[in-house]
Amino acid sequence: MSLLEYMWRTVGVLFILLMQSAGATECSCELTNAENPFPKDKLMGIETSAVDCNQKMQSAKMSEEGALRLGLRQRLLQLQEDMSALEREDDGGLYGAVSLRIIELELAEILQLINKLNRTHDTHQSLSTKVNATMLQVQTELKQLEKFDHMQIVQKLEENKRLKRSVAQCQEELRATPPPPTPTPGSCPQGNPVRVEGPRTYTVTQYGTSYTYGSWGRDPRPAAGKENWYWLIPLTSSNVYANYVRQYTSLSSLIAGAGPKDVSIASGNPTTNTIQGPNVVMYGDALYYGCYNNPSVCRFNLTSRAITTAPLPQDSAINNKFPFCHLGACYVYTDLDFITDESGVWVAYTSAENYGNVMISEVEPGDVPRLGRTIKTSLHKRTATNTFMMCGVLYATRYVDKDTEEIFYSFDTKSGMESYNLSMRFKKMHTNIQSLNYNPSDHKLYVYSDAYAITYDVIFE
Template sequence: MSLLDYMWRTVGVLFILLMQRASATDCSCELTNAEKPFPKDKLMNIEKSAVECNQKIQSAKMSDEAALRLGLRQRLLQLQEDVSALEREDDGGLYGAVSLRILELELAEVLQLINKLNRTHNTHQSLSRKVNATVQTELKQLEKFDHMQIAQTMEENKRLKRSVAQCQEELLATPPPPPTTPTTCPQGRPVRVEGPRTYTITQYGTSYTYGSWGRDPRPTAGKESWYWLIPLTSSNVFANYVRQYTSLSALIAGVSPKDVAIASGNPTTNTIQGPNVVMYGDALYYGCYNNPSVCRFNLTSRAVTTASLPQNSGINNKFPFCHLEACYVYTDLDFVTDESGVWVAYTSAENYGNVIISEVEPGDVPTLGRTMKTSLHKRTATNTFMVCGVLYATRYVDKETEEIFYSFDTKSGMESYNLSIRFKKMHTNIQSLNYNPSDHKLYVYSDAYAITYDIIF
């Protein structure tokens, strides 16, 4: 029994009961339905018309397209036979031109049949869409009688089921990375990125889309819960101070910031150049203004010291991170932290634009330690980060997805290009990304938003 029949039968039973009760008490009442009667006949006519129309369309579609396919098959067989005959001929070229002209005409007929088949198929598809649209319009008009919103609820359930199925497919579509050479990482190797765990606009709003933020992996006493923030306040390239907050909630609320000036203005000596900045041991590491060097700013003494990069290292937007649609300006130097300290990723023309990774030795005056060359071209990546001496690179997949696709083990020198660890972006671009070994989080600055993700090992 259909739902509609059940509803009508229920109304009839209620009416009979009311009449019987009225007779038993020697009184009468009139049942008045304030609502318009449901157009059952109209629904049945729509269903009947849709079935008949669908049958006619399918029948015509199969008949027309079958005839065209049969004709096309015969013409192709004839063309194949004529080509074979031409290949067997040996008339010294006497009739070759005539035969080729005949084949040309036959080929033209074949192309005409193909075009006609395509037009017929498109016509039937268009007709099917029009019929479907008409039926949907009629059903929408009938939905006003659905006071219990059954039809609307069923459609919403279908949508939710599709969303759940799509979500499950996305989860299954991210395989774990292949096994790599064992490292000294106690937590293992990254297999998944979850989040975001933190998602907030900074105190500056959307004014500055480039910048970086995070926590000091090796803070001084009393600053264990502090966070730092550096928006590039000049042309998305330069900054001259670091802003600190005593807690994450203070950063989210934008209250009680502590600003520490690094330079007198932008751009000038000691100005921060580029968004890929990190803090380690109460010191800020960044790319020096207009200089192929590592700058180290001591937040206690306010002193700036430098270490020169190898000769001809790229700066001033010569070798930025990129994807197919755009590049992230002035990302020539990318500073990263891991369990051992600070590293810098960069490149040079001598290395053909491929990433070079150098360890920044600790000390009041920075020096470059171990330096390794990779085969990763810098413009094919959008960011890098370091975990237990392994360099990872990300790339832009689309506006909603970023992928960790590459790794380089600084201990063994082994590289891999097939990690395929994808995670959802909250905004289109990620201007800076860094791993913090103290809480195993990725700190992301994305189009003026401060975001964190958890790395699952």
């Protein structure tokens, strides 16, 4: 037996002998609680308030507005049918007055439904305001009751709930193993584009704001040693013509305007082989552009300095006959739009024979280019502001307002499927976008906007 146990046993024996000698049969002690008593009445009041709120907001009462909305919708559909029937009638006015009277009665009933719906909505809004105030009061009172939670049970329960949610989310992510991407016809291996983010680059060129029309970008299939080069073509004559291309060894060089390498294409502006229009692209160390005053594709080889051409179909529009437009203005001499994607170079244009709707032709590579597959779309060229290609799909943009541009249209060159409801909007830094092209090597949009060079990131699924 330890010393401590011996001492406690001795104290116990002495206590019993003392009680027996005093003749005591029981002992008592007074317990004083230093803490405030738990407000049970307040808790019961909170419970009563919660039950009352639940009864006021029960679905049976709140469904009245939904029923009125559904009834109003049905009456409007019926009114639409009656109006269509009235428009189809051709009876010399025999039944027209009767039909109009029926429609007049329907309109009166619809007006009654609207008034009742407004009153119901106001009642529910007032009820919602009162319930919200009550719930805020209940929340405050519950916070006050938490000070009686000396063992922090409420806090531990909340922490356990958060941990359970985290575990459930983690398990869900582990179970949701995505299958490997399988490209569908006309789509990108990384998935369909879902939005445009940016701008990522935003700079005025070394020309300042002198030339508002032009284009810039990177070669998706550059020559050896030019993998990081950028090119720039401002239209230096009347916002229509240019006769040279300026190259930079890096993006920082372009931004700083340092060490440009100019390559002349033509002797002046405008003259034979002059660049006409801002929608220019570079692919495979060659420049593709609209020939001056000629319905043809011009190809300028930057290595050999040779210029070759491929004629467009007969009656193709040039010389500002079918430019890109919006309600406020048109972008001059944008009849031809050269675009690149993963497969190569395309040209978008139109003709009177095709009623001004966009046509796209594949520019086949070679020392002398020629047009390959040609596809007609239902997109009228003057309703768009730019086009670009991505994984065999043609996309078109339109002007929303001075701050917003929208990718609204697509045409799948493999399946022939068209869509006018993409609604991918992105923020503009300036009012007008004179040229826009997608680069498949870095998944960026290269934009020339009122003399500024801008890039945006295309985000895929």
